[in-house]
Structure formats: C-alpha cells, structure tokens
Amino acid sequence: MTSVNSIDEQTFNKKDWMHPNPFICQWKIDASQIDHYQHTNNLAYLAKLEQLAWQHSTFLGLSFKEYETLDRAMVITQHELNYHFQTHLDDTLACATWIVSCDKKCRLSRQFQYINPENGKTVFTAKTHFVCISLKTGMPKKMPEAFKNIYGGIALSLT
Secondary structure (H helix, E strand, O other), X not given: OEEOOOOOHHHOOHHHOOOOOOXXXXXXXXXXXXXXXXXXXXXXXXXXXXXXXXXXXXXXXXXXXXXXXXXXXXXXXXXXXXXXXXXOOOOEEEEEXXXXXXXXXXXXXXXXXXXXXXXXXXXXXXXXXXXXXXXXXXXXXXOOHHHHHHHHHHOOEOO
C-alpha cells in the first residue's frame, strides 16, 4: 500500500506484518500519552487506531467529506484490543492497518498491528468491526457503491 510519515516499509521483513500490503504510519509516543505506570496509556493506542483508520480511508478517497456527501458512515460496533508489550516515552512505532473483510452490504472489519522497529516486536494488535449507517438518521443502511468499490476492492477477503 503506502507509508506515511517516512516509515520505510523495507525496515520490516514481510513476515513481520500479519498481512501483505499494510497501510503504515509512524507514531512517536509523547509525554501526554504516558500513564502513571510510565507506560503508554491504553487510550492512546485506541486514539491512534482511530487516526490510522481515518488516514487510510482518506488515502483511499473516502474522507469525512465524502461520507457527508453520501450520507453514509462506517461506525464501530466492536473493538478487540490486544496489548502484547509495553511502550514508553519517545518510542516510535510503525502502525499498520488493513481492511480484512467487507460484505459489500453493510459490514466491514479492520485489523491493526503496531511494531516497535527498535526490537521488531509487535506491541499491539486489534480488530475493529464496523457497520454502515445513514449520517442523517443513525440507522443501518446499505453501503453506497463508492464504499463497496473502495473498501470491498481492497478487503483481504469478502464475507
């Protein structure tokens, strides 16, 4: 896919990523993201997950502006968050996402993986499930063609 914020995809062997063709961004952990244990706060991982999903969607051509124009949005129904190793102030992580499934009707799922390039360890993984809704009513709606084509077109599997 692509890298943003100057992450070099060659830094990692393909085996390091859970899936091929990751969308990658860099995250440098700052003091505001550190908890009382001197580790990265759990909420910081969740915030980065949301930012990464939006960066990827925007890169694909589906920014919030397109969501508004189409009166549709993909909203979260469930997160599965897995914290594997601690991270600390000034660590820089490579954060990746993939759309792993899309039924081209109303549901899709993303996976996330954050790797610490200093030691090559996966420090965080997650899976998030979404449903398509109307922005005006908040009710579930079928995906518009743009969502089916873009999200469904890059999904690792169709379910």
